[in-house]
Amino acid sequence: MAKPSSREMALARQARLAGLVMAVTIVAWVVLGWMGREFGWDPRYAFLIDFSALAAFVWALIVTFRVWRQGKADK
Template sequence: MAPDEEQKLAKRARATALVIAFTMMFWLGAQWLGGRLGLAPRYVFLFDFAALAAFLWALVNVYQIWRSRQKG
């Protein structure tokens, strides 16, 4: 694999890792804040679904990065 392709994959992997970390912190904070403020369950589920969507995006990216590295 060419060095520039390797750098692109590394950059994409770092971005995916940041999305995973930020999503986890956001989700934990939203759960804590929702319990503290007594938010309705429908809002808490909204945070859950947003976190699931971000984790699904990250999972797809991790799979694509893995497949790209397998080819190279």
């Protein structure tokens, strides 16, 4: 088996980072939503949490799409 190139390693690192961001975002979104309901936070904080999670998901989607496109271009 051939050793992966530095470009392939960089793409793999970016993909792992996007996956980590998605996983942390899901957990944080659920926990902060629960805390907001439990402690009676102002609804504007719920919107802030939701929009922050949405921004993280969009960023991860863009990074994943770029990794996919670059991986296809290399082949």
